[in-house]
Amino acid sequence: MxxxxxxxxxxxxxxxxxxxxxxxxxxxxxxxxxxxxxxxxxxxxxxxxxxxxxxxxxxxxxxxxxxxxxxxxxxxxxxxxxxxxxxxxxxxxxxxxxxxxxxxxxxxxxxxxxxxxxxxxxxxxxxxxxxxxxxxxxxxxxxxxxDLPRLRTTLAKGDNDFVEGKRDLNFLRRYVKTRQSLNRPTHDVLDAYIDALPEHEQATSETLTYVAETLESSDTKAFGFLIKKRPLIRSSDLTSQQLVTTISDALARALTNDFKQACATTDEVLLEKTIRNSERNTASAESFGTQQQSQHQATANRYRLQFYKQTRNFVKYRTIAEPIAQQQLMVVSAGESTRLAADSATQQENAVAHSLYEIADTYRELGTSPADWQAAITWATRSIDLHRSHEYLNTYALLLYKLGQKEEAINAQKEAICEAEKVGRHTEQYKNELASMKGN
Structure with missing residues (x-):
């Protein structure tokens, strides 16, 4: 759990x-x-x-x-x-x-x-x-x-020089910059830059910063290069720690770029590559030991759930989400929470509540049958038991309304509005939904 x-x-x-x-x-x-x-x-x-x-x-x-x-x-x-x-x-x-x-x-x-x-x-x-x-x-x-006509002339020459094997480091940097100006991918050029680096320059702060700032994708040699070099930065001085942060941010950005691209193009092959590269990144960042297989699976499932939600593939989303909700999230007991320190227990309950809410809300949005919405009601109810937030109450109300339980839905939506007002959140959409419930 x-x-x-x-x-x-x-x-x-x-x-x-x-x-x-x-x-x-x-x-x-x-x-x-x-x-x-x-x-x-x-x-x-x-x-x-x-x-x-x-x-x-x-x-x-x-x-x-x-x-x-x-x-x-x-x-x-x-x-x-x-x-x-x-x-x-x-x-x-x-x-x-x-x-x-x-x-x-x-x-x-x-x-x-x-x-x-x-x-x-x-x-x-x-x-x-x-x-x-x-x-x-x-x-x-x-x-x-x-300015594209001038840039394209410069790019055409750079393309030709690169194809013919020019690998001067200064040229490669200029070529990367031109490609970036035209919003062209730089993966192959950055990888060639790494190949051309003399060994004594590979671990310098300047090199690592440049590669980190230029990195765009995890499906590249440059991504692996940074993963390999990051653990070698042992110094605890501020400059070294800033370099580690720069590298870590770049690796996370590359993973985000690939995940967004996978979603935009419904590319499950790229999704799985991103998951594997995320695991490499996590393993590289760990100071001690490695993740257990169950942790790898949990991380992979979180990626897949977000992917199938964003690509609106409910069949595959449900295949992953339902076992997680039923077999992992719904089994958290009050007794288990009380065995933890108060702060830890609260964090755990809030995390479980949010995950149940996410799954329930996706069922509300993408589900196609009363059976889907009824299952989601169970998870939404549990999320409210753990943390009574306006978002969770709103999802609960909308699910009730889908199932024809109008009065219960109206009452839950009224409570969602009250809770939202307590924390200073906008309630216009909630009030419009309430009016729609009352009007139908």
Whole structure:
């Protein structure tokens, strides 16, 4: 039991943090001082791009994405941003979870939000930028896009030199930078850089920092290089510890990138590679001993549960989730908790409650039958017994409502609203759900 619970929060960084309000459900059209977004279908956008001979700036967002909300509020109405983007691009927005946005997000392998896609009038992807880095970041992004002809000339020469076997370290660094500017993968170049390093330079702080800052994927030689070098940094001085942190952050980032890519492309092969590389990373970070097989399995299951949830594969999700809920999480007893120190017992109960809630809520969202929802009710009830939070009460209420237990659902939803108000959380969605329960 403890083996599963001990790492329940390991994958939290893989889940995008959700807010209930962000973009409106329809595309945002800024006033004339900012970006003017084209209205119409994707086919219409490309036709307009051909007519004006301009690339398309496509903002791919979701309704729950906090950075999307900030970008819409800060950057899109900004006159400088508007001037640059309205002159040089046909601007368009799509919700990745609605309408044409679903297919286009999949077509362009969008895994994070917001994602800016710069697309030629013929529909080919020219450039991609992920995230929101402020007004200046958007202006720089547009400048990089407009500078592409020069960069492409530089890249073409670099491509040719690399294929012909040029492995000068300074060249490889410049080539990596050019590829990064064009949002091209750098895996093979970074691996070649490691191969070309003289032995006496391989463990220097400069080398390790550079490789860490450039690393993009765990499915590379560079990932293994950092895993091998990290345990050799023995000094306890601040500089050495900062280097260990830089390396550890890079390894975690690479795993996150691969997991997001696996989800975006529904790639189970990449998922399993990511799981194996996560185990390598964990083993490298352990000061003493190695993980037991049960711990490896628990970690792998957490990855798979998140993958199947995000790819909406409920059949495979249920195969893993149900035994965990029934055979591990539901068997935690009050007696077991009292044998632990008070703080430890509380942490364990909260972890179990959260895991049961996650499984129950996924059954609520993806389940297809009353039997699924009835099983989820049992787990939701247990999560509330362990920790009476507004999120858990809300899931419980929605499950009750799905099963036709209207009065019980209304009472639970009212309690969810009260608990949310106690901790200062927004309750608009909860109140809308309550109104819907009462109205039907």
């Amino acid at each position: 403890k083996l599963f619970v001990s790492g329940l929060t390991l994958l939290i960084f893989l889940i995008v943090t959700c807010e209930l309000t962000a973009h409106n459900s329809s595309p945002i059209v800024s006033d004339q001082t900012g970006i003017v977004f084209f209205k119409g279908s994707w086919k219409d956008v490309l036709a307009e791009a051909k007519h004006q001979n301009k690339p398309v700036f496509l903002d791919v967002y979701t309704s729950w994405c906090p950075p999307c909300k900030r970008m819409a509020k800060e950057a899109f109405p900004n006159p400088k941003v508007g001037t640059k983007f309205n002159v040089h691009f046909i601007n368009y927005q799509l919700d990745a979870e609605k309408g044409e946005g679903i297919q286009l997000a999949k077509q362009f392998a969008v895994a994070s939000y917001p994602t800016a896609l710069y697309i030629a009038p013929n529909g080919d992807l020219i450039y991609r930028a992920v995230g929101y880095s402020g007004i200046n970041g958007m202006l720089d992004q547009a400048d990089r896009m407009l």
